[in-house]
Amino acid sequence: MIRVENLHFAYNGREVIKGVDLTFGEEILALVGPNGSGKTTLAKHFNGLLKPTRGRILVDGMDTREHTIAELSRKVGYVFQNPEHMFFEETVFREVAFGPKNLGVSEKEIEERVRWSLKAVGLEGFEERTPYSLSGGEKQRLAIACVLAMKPKYLILDEPTTGLDLKAEKRVVEVIRSLRRKGHGVMLITHDMDLVLELAERVVLLSGGRKVFDGPVEEFFKLDLERYGLEMPELLLLAERLGAGFVRSFEELTGRVKP
Structure with missing residues (x-):
């Protein structure tokens, strides 16, 4: 379990994470929010890339303030938004x-x-x-x-489907599902609400460095997403027009709508 306790973090004296409490375990958790909300800053604390200004983070009981990035990387793996930046071998x-x-x-x-x-x-x-x-x-x-x-227990994927075509995106989704079945905790940092709808088991919404929502996917999509610069998935808009209620796939929608 990753446990975030009253986390505060400041860049050059400007606080960008403001008292966040959070737990993350063996699940697919979507971390969402508008640009500048603190998503990536928060996630970089989990493997020690950043250290708290105040508060603490425990990774399976390990206080990130007391361990190196190398030590924490055995527990938490981070895949950056631009994977090319990770490569340097032949x-x-x-x-x-x-x-x-x-x-x-x-x-x-x-x-x-x-x-x-x-x-x-x-x-x-x-x-x-x-x-x-x-x-x-x-x-x-x-x-x-x-x-x-x-061999990390937890994986953080920063915008894992950005810039991918539909075929490539589906393959990445399959990989994420496979990781979850094998007992990994997967955190998705994303603006892609279709991906959230398809994969997430839980959603955490940040705004202005604060956690403003933490709960089930269905409850998340009841929020006024436009307020946070996010878009409602087309599937849910269609389901609403058809009176089908909350659905997570096109197959589920067609099964509810009678000819």
Whole structure:
């Protein structure tokens, strides 16, 4: 369990996280809010990239103020919005192997972790490709594989579907669902309300550095999203016009609407 207790954080004396309390476990949690609301700033505290100005964060009981990024990365993996910024090795295999190698893992286990991670994201056979030759969706999945090879319990994915075509987006969604089934906690930082509707088990909404909502997906979509610069998914707008109530997929909608 990740536990956030009265977190405050300031940049150059300006407070951008203001007394946030939060728990996050084995679930798919969507962290949403307008630009500048503090989403990424909050998430960067979970693996020690940032340290609290006040308050604390406990990752399975580990106080992030007392542990290094390397130590916390064994628990929390962070996939950044632009995966290319994570790559610097010549081949996909070496890219995925880099993290475990830095942990001092044996060569045999490194190979096992690389093969397992690439299989988990559907990139078997890509080992000798250069990361920069991959498509946008493949790069996103490679970034997830690099984090998975570290064997973290929790994963944070920052805008994981931004810029992807529909096919690539669906493949990333499949990977996220697979991670959840395998017992990982997955936090999605996203503006994509369709992704929230499709995947999230819980939603946390930040605004102005404060938590203003924390609850079920259905309750979240009852809020005035325009107030927070967010858009209602077209599926829910259609369901409302048809009197179908809350639905999470087109298949669910068609099953409720009688010809």
